[in-house]
Amino acid sequence: MQNQEVAKIFNDIADILEIKGDNPFRIRAYRRAAQHIDGMGKDVAGMSLDDLHKIPGIGADLAGKIHEYVQTGGLEFYDALKKEVPAGLIDLLSVPGLGPKTAKLLFDKLHITDIDDLERHARDGRLKGLPGIQAKTEQNILKGIAMIKRYTGRFSIGRMRPVAEEIMEGLRKGSPVKELTVAGSLRRWKETIRDIDILATSQDPQKVMSVFVHLPQVKETLMKGPTKSSVVTNEGIQVDLRVVSGDSFGAALAYFTGSKEHNIRLREMAVRKGLKINEYGIFDVTTEKKLGGKQEADIYRIIGMPFIAPELREDTGEIEAALEDRLPELIEMKDIKGDLHVHSNYSDGSHDIQELVDAARSRGYRYLAITDHSKGLAVAHGLSIERMLAQNKKIREINKKLKGITLLSGTEMDIRGDGTLDYPDEVLKQLDIVIASIHSGFRQPKEQITQRIISAMQNPYVSLIAHPTGRLIGEREAYEVDMDEVLKTAKQTGTSIEINAYPLRLDLSDMYIRKAKELGVSFAINTDAHVNYQFDFMPYGVGNARRGWLEKGDVLNTFTHAMLMKRLAMKKTVEQ
Numbered sequence: 001m002q003n004q005e006v007a008k009i010f011n012d013i014a015d016i017l018e019i020k021g022d023n024p025f026r027i028r029a030y031r032r033a034a035q036h037i038d039g040m041g042k043d044v045a046g047m048s049l050d051d052l053h054k055i056p057g058i059g060a061d062l063a064g065k066i067h068e069y070v071q072t073g074g075l076e077f078y079d080a081l082k083k084e085v086p087a088g089l090i091d092l093l094s095v096p097g098l099g100p101k102t103a104k105l106l107f108d109k110l111h112i113t114d115i116d117d118l119e120r121h122a123r124d125g126r127l128k129g130l131p132g133i134q135a136k137t138e139q140n141i142l143k144g145i146a147m148i149k150r151y152t153g154r155f156s157i158g159r160m161r162p163v164a165e166e167i168m169e170g171l172r173k174g175s176p177v178k179e180l181t182v183a184g185s186l187r188r189w190k191e192t193i194r195d196i197d198i199l200a201t202s203q204d205p206q207k208v209m210s211v212f213v214h215l216p217q218v219k220e221t222l223m224k225g226p227t228k229s230s231v232v233t234n235e236g237i238q239v240d241l242r243v244v245s246g247d248s249f250g251a252a253l254a255y256f257t258g259s260k261e262h263n264i265r266l267r268e269m270a271v272r273k274g275l276k277i278n279e280y281g282i283f284d285v286t287t288e289k290k291l292g293g294k295q296e297a298d299i300y301r302i303i304g305m306p307f308i309a310p311e312l313r314e315d316t317g318e319i320e321a322a323l324e325d326r327l328p329e330l331i332e333m334k335d336i337k338g339d340l341h342v343h344s345n346y347s348d349g350s351h352d353i354q355e356l357v358d359a360a361r362s363r364g365y366r367y368l369a370i371t372d373h374s375k376g377l378a379v380a381h382g383l384s385i386e387r388m389l390a391q392n393k394k395i396r397e398i399n400k401k402l403k404g405i406t407l408l409s410g411t412e413m414d415i416r417g418d419g420t421l422d423y424p425d426e427v428l429k430q431l432d433i434v435i436a437s438i439h440s441g442f443r444q445p446k447e448q449i450t451q452r453i454i455s456a457m458q459n460p461y462v463s464l465i466a467h468p469t470g471r472l473i474g475e476r477e478a479y480e481v482d483m484d485e486v487l488k489t490a491k492q493t494g495t496s497i498e499i500n501a502y503p504l505r506l507d508l509s510d511m512y513i514r515k516a517k518e519l520g521v522s523f524a525i526n527t528d529a530h531v532n533y534q535f536d537f538m539p540y541g542v543g544n545a546r547r548g549w550l551e552k553g554d555v556l557n558t559f560t561h562a563m564l565m566k567r568l569a570m571k572k573t574v575e576q
Contacts, residue, residue: 348373
């Protein structure tokens, strides 16, 4: 897919325009277009000019630029724009929190042109003293550089899964594969992944390998063998394919899924029982007889424990839970009955309410919450009280005509810098669901941010805290917040916590999801959709929830509509 290439170019253009001090609305248009294109499941290379024009946020000008890139492999406007700013400035802008004005200042005053040079200056304290730069600024720059290094060579699951699915689709269509699946950390739904592992069975492995290395997504072949090959895609992602015998497929799947720590524990248990495990099967050490391996469950059964889902295989207590029959019955996609955080074109969404209803209905949902931004988020066209009440009235009218699906009226309300909320209680009490979230003041002290969230949860009408740490994986660190206090207050007040399914958020992280579950906190898994295709991000949220050991009953949007409304009403009753 060329979507990622186009998205990167549009983001680069936005960066350059920011450096030049261009129109903020023009800059935002490029960023929004990049976001929409990057998350699409459909390849822009296969779309006509008219189809490109229909993508939300893509007008005639941007559609033309995408078409030019697809047809020619280049973009004249981008090439000309790059000549207007020093190349090093673009690299500096990749540091989280380093804006275009500061980047230009560092370039002009200190001639800093790359990230290594920036790090040296910051460590030596040579940045502070420049206009607007203090010791705290240097610390934030160093934190941003550390984050870049931490994620170097890793890709978000939202980028990797579509690549893997596209490659597997090419293999299914062009080669004689029988069984075909992802393995590795991708199968375990880790939030970032170094490379893609694919496992297959086939009567003609060499044919499969030949098709694999000649797929259009392949830029370079690192190694081609009779049963294993490695390639690098056009996006720079390494993909390893192994073809194994059907009799060993289960054992190989367990072995190559990992994690390493989980596999070591299994092998240790096997040794104590006189058994041996490898990618070919599970064997009796004394007789060398193969006892199983065709099915993945064979490995666990013969060792003496129930099957452990891939998402749990991190050696964080799953083996002990299995041995004591305490494994959770993990939530599944089929359990999800609706999405409780969706934006319409009343604020910064791309579709009207009826289009959102149609998208939700096509996915089998029974309800959908419209939660547009509140008035404080002007950049997102947040709703005034008057517009909010008018939307609420319209939702009630639409509901009278709907069958099989129900709309909930709601808001994603801003938690202001001082901890107060964007709407008064007399407005909030008229809504079905109230989401509170932070969109500004990310660098406030830990105590202040924590208190902002706690204050919101203490309001009887706040149902849910959205994207509670504010992180963007690989782009923005979580703000400093005492999540232990937040989760404790969530339990005390009956406030639910969101698992935001947007692949760059996956906020809450699996570690805190599990901690919250142990406290008895409830959750909602939401897509935060601004465009219809973003409804398809729900599996990422479910995968993250499974990594946090969540079950169906832990998640609000697995409830029936009647149960959900009763649950949402409980907090108001308790706290008033």
